Amino acid sequence: MKYILALLFLLLPFMLQAQTIKLQGKVLAKASGQELPYINIGIRNKNIGTASDEKGNFILVLPKERQQDTLTFSAIGYKELSVPVRQLETQKQPLAITLEERENTLQEVIVQNRKLKIKKLGITGRLPIVWGAPENRDSKDIYEFANFIQVKGKSTELLSAHFYVASEKLDSALFRINLYKSSNGLPDERLVQKSILKRLPAKAGWVSIDLQPFDIYTDEDFFLGIEYLPGSGVDRLAVLLGAKLGGSSYSREASLGTWKKFSGASLSGYVTVRQ
Structure with missing residues (x-):
């Protein structure tokens, strides 16, 4: 019995790893290849996510049951990118995620003749x-x-x-x-x-x-x-x-x-x- 317990303890890390999905990579600007820091990465409205670091690197460990969900990469000034978790899981790690710049629209400025406070x-x-x-x-x-x-x-x-x-x-x-x-x-x-x-x-x-x-x-x-x-x-x-x-x-x-x-x-x- 003690040998069986010892074997189970040895196998436990591998069993836990098999029940999770580990995604890691770097987020880059599509046009320039520039590293994008502090990008919000997550499954929308599921309170599961992370943020890239100052060099655009990220690691996210997901439960296996999230395999059917979609992972979204959101950055100010860039178009959001949503990719199925299953698709990312099958790609070679580390991932290279590229985001396309968003076209900026100018804000309308209203000129007023009254004194502002x-x-x-x-x-x-x-x-x-x-x-x-x-x-x-x-x-x-x-x-x-x-x-x-x-x-x-x-x-x-x-x-x-x-x-x-x-x-x-x-x-x-x-x-x-x-x-x-x-x-x-x-x-x-x-x-x-x-x-x-x-x-x-x-x-x-x-x-x-x-x-x-x-x-x-x-x-x-x-x-x-x-x-x-x-x-x-x-x-x-x-x-x-x-x-x-x-x-x-x-x-x-x-x-x-x-x-x-x-x-x-x-x-x-x-x-x-x-x-």
Whole structure:
């Protein structure tokens, strides 16, 4: 019996490996061959995913039952690519995934003769509470929180974004600021196809991101999101975000994961605008 148990322990890693699908490779720009960092990779709305690293490399281990699903690669400024998991599994590893650039459309700018005002829209306050990752999933994957910002149909120029960030482990961390259109009360497609990627101080305090270089104008309500991109070997709970009691906020716990609305607390995040 003890020999049988020993054999089972030896075979266990191979048995577990046979029940999973391991995909690894690099994400590149189709035209230039440039490595594409921090690309969202996942099975849409299944909370299964990862993000490529600073050199475009990725590793994703999937349960065998996801063989019939489709894996999506999503990058700001590039067309989304969706490929069946079964097809990727049969290709030679490491994979070379190429994304095609998206054509940029110019935003309409409305010229007004009235004097514009500087305003703060969103949650500007904070109570001594913080949030972390919704769940302790793959440390290489993202998590993201968002607030709903109402501009009430007014022509609005976005000047800056502000969040409360706290960490006892890191001096700084990498974040992506995302702006989403609203659909059925949840964040949907991106409002602008511009990569707002910033390394921000992570010690307790408010951080600001200058949005003026991106020339962002809108007259529709939108979601302001802050996406945490963990570094290699960094615990997802190493960075926490400030919050305020009351109201509601939105989160997702994986690349291309499902957005969820929850009530009772709001993300300490707002935008400064000119209206």
